[in-house]
Amino acid sequence: MPALTPIEAARPKALEFFAGIGLARMGLEAGGFRVAWANDYEPDKKAMYDAQFGDRADHQFTLGDVAAIDASELPQDASLAWASSPCTDLSLAGARAGLAGRQSSAFWQFIRLLRELGDRRPPVAVLENVTGLATSHGGDDLAAAIMAFNDLGYSVDVLAIDARRFVPQSRPRLFLVAAQDAPEETDEFVSDLRPDWLSGIFTDSSLRTHRAKLPAPPAPMIEGFGALVEDIPPSDGLWWDADRTAAFVASLSPIQRERVTAMRRTPGVKHRTAYRRTRRGEAVWEVRPDDISGCLRTARGGSSKQAVVKLGNKRLQVRWMTPREYARLMGAADYDLSGARTNQALFGFGDAVAVPAVAWLAEHYLEPLATGRLTRIDARELRAIG
Known part of the structure; x- marks a missing residue:
C-alpha cells in the first residue's frame, strides 16, 4: 500500500457513507479532503470502487448494511461526514414513500452514527439527495432531516445544484450542509443556489438554518453532449x-x-x-x-x-x-471500467452524484468550513432566521 505524502496527510479527513462507486470521494478529494472510510452494501459497487482506488494504508471500506455499523468502527478525528443516502423513496421516479421508506430510511442510521460519535462527531456533515426531498410529504421530510441535524448541534444550509453547471447532463440534486459552527451569512433568500422553492426553509422559526456566502456557480451548460459521445x-x-x-x-x-x-x-x-x-x-x-x-x-x-x-x-x-459515456457525463471520464460489466457500470453511475458538483462544493464551502477558513459564528448562538 502506498504511503501518504505529507500534503495528503495534512488534508482534513472525511467519512463517505453510501459510497457507491466512489464519485463523491473523487469530488471530495479534488476539493481538498482525504477520504479515510467508506461504506456501501452492494458488492458490485464495492468491486468498482476497489478497481478505481485500489488499497491505501489510511482507508477502510466497510461492506454491509449501515444499520450494522457501530460508531466505534469509524475514524474518530474526521472533519466531514458525507452521506449520499438512497433516494429511491424520494425520487420523482420512485414511489415517494419519503424518509420512512425502506431504502431512504437509511438516513436515520447516518444520524444514529453521528449521535453515537458524541463530541467526536465531525464538525461538518452533508446529506446529498434528489430535489424530491424538498417536496416529499409536503416538505415535512426535509424539515425532519434538518431537525435531526439540529438535535445534534448542527445548523443547516440547503442548496440546490444541477450537475448541468459542470457537465452536459440535467441532474439537479439537493445538498444539506450541516455545520456545528455556522459560517457568516448572506442576506439573499433567493439565488442560483437557493431557489425560491427553498425559501420557506430559511424562514421557519422551528429550524436552525444558515445561508453561507458563496461564489456564484458556473452557468448551466446549453450544449456539450455531442463532444462526449464515443x-x-x-x-x-x-x-x-x-x-x-x-x-x-x-x-x-x-x-x-x-x-x-x-x-x-x-x-x-x-x-x-x-x-x-x-x-x-x-x-x-x-x-x-x-x-x-x-x-x-x-x-x-x-x-x-x-x-x-x-x-x-x-x-x-x-x-x-455506453458505460464510458455515462462516466463522462458524471465527470469521471477516466474511471477504471476494465473489470465492470455493462449493467454494473450503468447502475453504478446512474445511482451516483456528479464528481464536479461535489468538487465545487468541497472547494468553495466544505473544505474552508471544515478548516476554519470561512468566517464563522457559533451555531449554538445562531438565531433562527424568521
Missing part, C-alpha cells in the same frame, strides 16, 4: 438494426417525429439522447431537442436506460449509451 463506427454492432430502429421511429409522437426528421435532413452529424417512457399506457421514445443529456438513472430495466440518437446527412442511428 466515436463508434456506423457498422458497429452496438447500433440497432433496421427493424429495431424503425420501431423506435414509429413510437415517436408526431411532434417528436417531425423534429427528428428535420434534424436527420440537416447537414453534419448531431447526437441527442432518448428515454423510453410510458404515455397513456404505451411505451414510447422521447428524444431531447438539445445537446444535453437527460438525467442518468439506475439501469434496472430498459425504461431507465438512456439511448444515443445519431442524426444528420439523411441518416439516423440509435444505440444504448
Whole structure:
C-alpha cells in the first residue's frame, strides 16, 4: 500500500457513507479532503470502487448494511461526514414513500452514527439527495432531516445544484450542509443556489438554518453532449438494426417525429439522447431537442436506460449509451471500467452524484468550513432566521 505524502496527510479527513462507486470521494478529494472510510452494501459497487482506488494504508471500506455499523468502527478525528443516502423513496421516479421508506430510511442510521460519535462527531456533515426531498410529504421530510441535524448541534444550509453547471447532463440534486459552527451569512433568500422553492426553509422559526456566502456557480451548460459521445463506427454492432430502429421511429409522437426528421435532413452529424417512457399506457421514445443529456438513472430495466440518437446527412442511428459515456457525463471520464460489466457500470453511475458538483462544493464551502477558513459564528448562538 502506498504511503501518504505529507500534503495528503495534512488534508482534513472525511467519512463517505453510501459510497457507491466512489464519485463523491473523487469530488471530495479534488476539493481538498482525504477520504479515510467508506461504506456501501452492494458488492458490485464495492468491486468498482476497489478497481478505481485500489488499497491505501489510511482507508477502510466497510461492506454491509449501515444499520450494522457501530460508531466505534469509524475514524474518530474526521472533519466531514458525507452521506449520499438512497433516494429511491424520494425520487420523482420512485414511489415517494419519503424518509420512512425502506431504502431512504437509511438516513436515520447516518444520524444514529453521528449521535453515537458524541463530541467526536465531525464538525461538518452533508446529506446529498434528489430535489424530491424538498417536496416529499409536503416538505415535512426535509424539515425532519434538518431537525435531526439540529438535535445534534448542527445548523443547516440547503442548496440546490444541477450537475448541468459542470457537465452536459440535467441532474439537479439537493445538498444539506450541516455545520456545528455556522459560517457568516448572506442576506439573499433567493439565488442560483437557493431557489425560491427553498425559501420557506430559511424562514421557519422551528429550524436552525444558515445561508453561507458563496461564489456564484458556473452557468448551466446549453450544449456539450455531442463532444462526449464515443466515436463508434456506423457498422458497429452496438447500433440497432433496421427493424429495431424503425420501431423506435414509429413510437415517436408526431411532434417528436417531425423534429427528428428535420434534424436527420440537416447537414453534419448531431447526437441527442432518448428515454423510453410510458404515455397513456404505451411505451414510447422521447428524444431531447438539445445537446444535453437527460438525467442518468439506475439501469434496472430498459425504461431507465438512456439511448444515443445519431442524426444528420439523411441518416439516423440509435444505440444504448455506453458505460464510458455515462462516466463522462458524471465527470469521471477516466474511471477504471476494465473489470465492470455493462449493467454494473450503468447502475453504478446512474445511482451516483456528479464528481464536479461535489468538487465545487468541497472547494468553495466544505473544505474552508471544515478548516476554519470561512468566517464563522457559533451555531449554538445562531438565531433562527424568521
